[in-house]
Amino acid sequence: MTFRFKGNPPSRRQFLTGAAAIGAGAVAATTARAAGDPLITEPQYWAQGLGEGVDATPYGLPIEYESDVVRRNVDWLTADTISSINFTPIHALDGTITPQGCAFERHHSGAIELTKEDYRLMINGLVDTPLVFTYGDLERFPRENHVYFCECAANTGMEWAGAQLNGAQFTHGMIHNMEYTGVPLRTLLEEAGYQTTGKWVYVEGADASGNGRSIPMDKALDDVLVAFKANGEALRMEHGYPVRLVVPGWEGNMWVKWLRRIEVADAPVESREETSKYTDTLANGISRKWTWEMDAKSVVTSPSPQSPITHGPGPLVITGLAWSGRGAIKRVDVSKDGGKTWETARLAKPGERMALSRFYLDTEWDGTEMLLQSRAMDETGYVQPTKAQLREVRGLNSIYHNNCIQTWWVKPDGEAENVEVS
C-alpha cells in the first residue's frame, strides 16, 4: 500500500481561485515524503513506553515546543517595564478566546499583588449611601457572563508615521478577548442609590498610578461589569486580581485594574489619563478628547511576518481577527493586491457585540508576492479606513486610535514584511 496526499478535494474547489494545476503539483511533494516516511513505516518511540501520569501537572503550561507563543515587550518603546506594555502573540493563536497566560498587559506603575481579603471597593460621591464592598460582598450580587475584547488605545499607535514593527503581535497585539464573569456596575450604583445629578463616574485602581478615568453615567449603567473572573478562573495578577472594570468596546485604559473606588460626580475629573494621555492630537495641534470607543479594525494574523507561509503554492488558509467597539462585525474583506481587489472572507461564526471575530479566506496561492490586507465592516455600517484616509482626517501627530488597514508584503519565499502601500 502506498500513500499519497491528493490534490484539491471537490468540497474545497469552491474556495479556490488560483491555478489548480500548481496546487496539485505542490502537494505531490507530500506524496513522495509519505511513501518512504519512517514516521509511517517504523515503530515510534512514543508508542512504546508510558507517558506522564495525571499527577504530573496540577496546573498545566504549554508544551515546550510552543515556548515562542508568549507575550513580548519592545525594549525601546518605553523608558522602563513598569509603565509599559507587552503584546499578545496573536500571530500564533486561532479561534477567538485569548488564554490569560498570553493576554497582553499594560501597567502604569507595575502589576500589584492584592489579596481577596485585603480587597475593598468604595462607591461614593453623589449617592444616597456611600458603600464599601469586600470581595465576599461582590460575590453575593447577581452575576453575568460575557465575552468581550479589550484593546489598548495605543494598539497600532507606532504605525502612524510608517511601518515600524515587524509582526502582528507588535502592530496589533495590544488586544485580548475573554469570557468575563462579574456584577453589572449598574447593580452596585443602584445599591448605593446614585443621584440624578450624577452624570459621570470616576473610577480608579488600587495601584500607585491610580489610573483614574471618567465614564459617562449612560455607559456605566449600560454594560460595564465589575469583573472577578476571566475565562472561568480568577483574574491573573497582571490583569487586576481580584477585581477589574470591564468597559465593553471602550479603550483598555478605562478597564481599571485592582478597582478600588467609583465616585459618582456631576462632571468628568479631567485626569492625567484623559487629558495629557489618551487624547488624539490632530494635524492642527488641537487634541480630541473623549474618544472612548474603539472603531472597527482587523488584521491578518497568518500569513504575517511572524507566521510566514512554510509551504509551496497551492491551498492556503489566510486568517485574522476583526472587532468593533461599536457593535458586532458584519463582514471582513481580504485583498491580496494591496487593496485593488477584494474577496469576502468567511466569519467563523456570526459577529458578537464587542467581541473578536475570527475570519478565514480559504484560497489558492500561486506562489507570487501578495500585498495582504483585511478590511472590517461593523453593524453600524462603518468601514475600516486605509492609512491614507485616516491620516487625511487625523494627521500624523496621533498616538491612539489607529484603526487603519494593515498591509503585509508576502514574498515568493513565504516570508512577510510590514509595509505601507500608497
Add this chain to the structure above:
Amino acid sequence: MTFRFKGNPPSRRQFLTGAAAIGAGAVAATTARAAGDPLITEPQYWAQGLGEGVDATPYGLPIEYESDVVRRNVDWLTADTISSINFTPIHALDGTITPQGCAFERHHSGAIELTKEDYRLMINGLVDTPLVFTYGDLERFPRENHVYFCECAANTGMEWAGAQLNGAQFTHGMIHNMEYTGVPLRTLLEEAGYQTTGKWVYVEGADASGNGRSIPMDKALDDVLVAFKANGEALRMEHGYPVRLVVPGWEGNMWVKWLRRIEVADAPVESREETSKYTDTLANGISRKWTWEMDAKSVVTSPSPQSPITHGPGPLVITGLAWSGRGAIKRVDVSKDGGKTWETARLAKPGERMALSRFYLDTEWDGTEMLLQSRAMDETGYVQPTKAQLREVRGLNSIYHNNCIQTWWVKPDGEAENVEVS
C-alpha cells in the same frame, strides 16, 4: 463620612424568596466592618510602590493565592497515575470556558510528547486514496471554531452505589469546555474519497494504549473535528498535542488524543475500549454498548463541599453547570429541599449545542440547612433523572453514564456534604 453596606437593592428583590429582615440584619455586619476598616482609612502598601513590569511573566500563571484551583487526582481510584484521571476544579470556576491549565486529563498509558514535525495522520481502509497528512498539511484545509464540552463517560461513576466523593470537583469534574479550532473530519474523509461501503471509522491515538474507538460514519461526517487548538492556542501535551479528535456531545474516550489513524471500515472494530470498557452493565448482567451520547446533566458548583457559604443569612448566589450531548440546554431548575420544590434558575446565556451552560439562582438564604439539587432539561425535552429513577432502569452495576441529580447537604454553618436523598 461613614460607609455602610445597604440591604437588598430594589433590582434584586425579584430574585429574593426568603426573609428580607434577616438579609438586612446580615449585611449590617458589613457596615460595622467598613466603618473602622484600616483598609479604607489607612494608606496601603500596594499603592505606595511599584509593581511587576511587563517583562516579568512572558507566559503567566494564576496568582499564588489561587494555588488550590488546580486539577486533582484521587489516589485510591486507580492502580497508578499513568492510566488514570484527574479532575477539573469546577467548584472554583465560573462562566463556561475551562482554561487548559486546569482542564481534566484522562490517560490510558500516560501523556506523550510528540512534535509537530514528527506528527502524521493516516486515513486508510475503504477509501479511494489512502492518505498521510503532516501537521502542515492539516493547516491548509478550511478550519472551523466551536465551543464544546468534553465529558468522560466515567464522570460521576463512583456515585452509583452511594455518595462517595466530597466535592463537585471529584463527583463532576471529569469535564471541560473549550473553544476548538480544527478541520472537519468530513473534509479529510472526502479528500481520501471514502467509499459507500464505509459505515464506520476506527480512530486511534499515537500513544502506547492506542485507545481505538469505532464511530459511525454519520457522526464522522456530521460535526467531528480534527482539532489542533483549544481556547486559541495549541493543545496542551496532556490534551493530545498536536492534534486530537473532537466528537461533540459524545463520551470523552472517543475524543482520541495524539490522533494518528482513521480507518474507514464496514463494521465496528469492537475494541477493548468499546467492549470490556465504556459499556454499561445493567442489573441483569447484560452490558449495553454504543452508549456514546452524554445525556443531559447538571451540578451545583457553589455552594458545594469545596465551596461552602462563607457568609451569614441573606443574599446568596447559587450557581452551577448544565450540559447535554444531545443538543442545547433549555432550562435548569434548582431545589433547596431535596427535590420537593423547584425554582427555575437563570441561564447566563441561551444554551448552545454540546457546550456547557452556566446557571444562577440569585436567592436569599435563611440560614437553615438546604438539600441543594439542580435538574437540567435539554432541547429534546429530556429531563435529568433522580438517582432512584436511574437505578430503576440501570441497576447498580454501571460505571459510566451516571447523569443523575446530585444532592449537596448545606448545613447552617455553610459547610456542605455529598449526600443521597431517597
